[in-house]
Amino acid sequence: MASVEVWVGRAWQQLSYGSDPPRAPESGTLRLRGFDGGETVMLGPLPFRAGADGCLSLRLSAEDGVRGHLGLIEVRRESGTAVGDVEVEPDKLSTAAYELLRADLERSWVGLLFDPDGIGKLCGVLPSPDDLWRVLEKPLRDIAAEPRSVIASREGARRLESVRRPCELTAGVVRASRLDRPGRSRVLSRDVDTPENALVAETLRRLAFYARRSADGFEVAALAGRLLRSEPFASCAASRRGMEASRMRTLHDPRYRRVDHVRRILDRPEAHATEGPGEARLGVKAIVRLYEYWVFLQVLTACARRYGPPFDPGFSILGRRSRSGTVRLGIPPGATVSFPGDVLAAFEPRIEASGRGWQSLENVPHPDKSLAQNLITPDVVVLSRASDPAAVVFDAKYVGRHWVDYEAARIHARYSRIRLDGRPVVRSVLAAHPHPGKDAVWAGYGSVPMIPGEPVELSHLLP
Incomplete structure (x- = not known):
C-alpha cells in the first residue's frame, strides 16, 4: 500500500504518526495523494472521494463540513487505517491569541469535568510541558546512547570464515563459499524494539500531544517529535506489546523509571483522556x-x-x-x-x-x-x-x-x-x-x- 503524502509549502511530505502533524491554513487548500483511484477518504468523521489519480484536493473554506474548523483532523483510508493527522491553523487571527483561548478553554473544561466539587480545582495543576521535558531530557539522552536491547535472530548474509555460531552455518553459506561469496544465514543482532523502549516512545507521543494543546508547548512538541523520528525510538514507535509488563523491569533502571514517572502523569484523565475542544477530532x-x-x-x-x-x-x-x-x-x-x-x-x-x-x-x-x-x-x-x-x-x-x-x-x-x-x-x-x-x-x-x-x-x- 502506497504511503499517503500531503503538500506542505513547496514539497510533498509523508503523512504519518510519530511526527509533527503538517499544518494547513484554514482558508487554504488541503492536497493529499497516495490513495487508490476513487477511494473514500475520511477526514475526521466526514467522507471525501479521491480522484482517479489517487489525489484529493480540498479547499477548506469552501467545504461545508470543514469550513471554519481549527485543530487536528485525522485522515483515514477506506480500509479504516489511520494514516496521520493534519492540523488546520487559523489565518484570520493571531495564532498566539487562538492558542491562549484554546488552552484556557481546555483548563476550564477539565477543571469542571474532573473536579469532584465542581468548582474547577484541577485547573492548571498539571506540570507544564517544559517541566516534564526537564525531567525527561537527561534520561532520554542516556537511553538514546545506550538503549535496552535483546539478542534477536534475523535473516542476513554471512561468509563462511565469519561464521561464529552453529545457527549461522547453513547449506547456503557452504554453497556460496565455493564461489567466494556470502550466503544466506541466520544472523544474531541486537534489537532495540523492546517493550521498555516502546514505553519511552509512547511517553514521547503523549507528551507531544499534551504539549501541542498547551499555549506554550510547541517547542516541547517539536523536540518530542524529533526524538520519535530518531533511533532507537523510531524502531519501536508502533510497538506497544508488553509495555505494562515492562514496568517491573523499568524499576531497576533509573533512566526508564523516570520516563515511566512522566508517563503516569500523562496517564491522568485530565492529561490524555480529553481530546477537546472539538467534536469527533475535527476541531x-x-x-x-x-x-x-x-x-x-x-x-x-x-x-x-x-x-x-x-x-x-x-x-x-x-x-x-x-x-x-x-x-x-x-x-x-x-x-x-x-x-x-x-x-x-x-x-x-x-x-x-x-x-x-x-x-x-x-x-x-x-x-x-x-x-x-x-x-x-x-x-x-x-x-x-x-x-x-x-x-x-x-x-x-x-x-x-x-x-x-x-x-x-x-x-x-x-x-x-x-x-x-x-x-x-x-x-x-x-x-x-x-x-x-x-x-x-x-x-x-x-x-x-x-x-x-x-x-x-x-x-x-x-x-
Whole structure:
C-alpha cells in the first residue's frame, strides 16, 4: 500500500504518526495523494472521494463540513487505517491569541469535568510541558546512547570464515563459499524494539500531544517529535506489546523509571483522556465557536461559586465519552446544568414565541418587524425560578472593540423580551467580549469583558 503524502509549502511530505502533524491554513487548500483511484477518504468523521489519480484536493473554506474548523483532523483510508493527522491553523487571527483561548478553554473544561466539587480545582495543576521535558531530557539522552536491547535472530548474509555460531552455518553459506561469496544465514543482532523502549516512545507521543494543546508547548512538541523520528525510538514507535509488563523491569533502571514517572502523569484523565475542544477530532468551528464554549464554562464556574455544586448529572454533560474511553468536549444546544436555589444555566436554549421551548420560557416578538423573531437561541441563559423569577442572558461576541457597543444594543433588542408564566424575567442582556476596560452596563443591557487567561468575576451579574 502506497504511503499517503500531503503538500506542505513547496514539497510533498509523508503523512504519518510519530511526527509533527503538517499544518494547513484554514482558508487554504488541503492536497493529499497516495490513495487508490476513487477511494473514500475520511477526514475526521466526514467522507471525501479521491480522484482517479489517487489525489484529493480540498479547499477548506469552501467545504461545508470543514469550513471554519481549527485543530487536528485525522485522515483515514477506506480500509479504516489511520494514516496521520493534519492540523488546520487559523489565518484570520493571531495564532498566539487562538492558542491562549484554546488552552484556557481546555483548563476550564477539565477543571469542571474532573473536579469532584465542581468548582474547577484541577485547573492548571498539571506540570507544564517544559517541566516534564526537564525531567525527561537527561534520561532520554542516556537511553538514546545506550538503549535496552535483546539478542534477536534475523535473516542476513554471512561468509563462511565469519561464521561464529552453529545457527549461522547453513547449506547456503557452504554453497556460496565455493564461489567466494556470502550466503544466506541466520544472523544474531541486537534489537532495540523492546517493550521498555516502546514505553519511552509512547511517553514521547503523549507528551507531544499534551504539549501541542498547551499555549506554550510547541517547542516541547517539536523536540518530542524529533526524538520519535530518531533511533532507537523510531524502531519501536508502533510497538506497544508488553509495555505494562515492562514496568517491573523499568524499576531497576533509573533512566526508564523516570520516563515511566512522566508517563503516569500523562496517564491522568485530565492529561490524555480529553481530546477537546472539538467534536469527533475535527476541531472547533473557528474562534467564534471556541469563545462561545469558553464563555459558557466561565458562567458555569461563577454559578458553582455563588450557588454551590451542581445537581446530578452536573458538569458531566460537558463531555462525551467514546468507546475507547476518550472524553471529548461536546456541548449540545440546550445543555442545562442545575444548581441549588432552583437556578439553571443553559447553552443555546431554544426559546419560542409559543412557550413550548426551554423551561417554557416565552419569547415575545419585537414590534419592529425587522427585529421580530419567533425563535431565539441566546448563547447562555442563567434562570432563577425562585419566587421572584429572574434571568440574565450572556451572548459571546468575539468582535473588534469598536463593534462591542453595536452588538450589545442589537442583542438587547433580540433577547430582552422573554417571559415566564406571563411575567418578564430578563434582568440584563450582556455582550461578553475579549477587550479590557470596555464594561459599560446600561439599563437592562451592556457589555462585560471576558478575556482568556485573565480572572473573570461574574457573580454580581447573576440573578
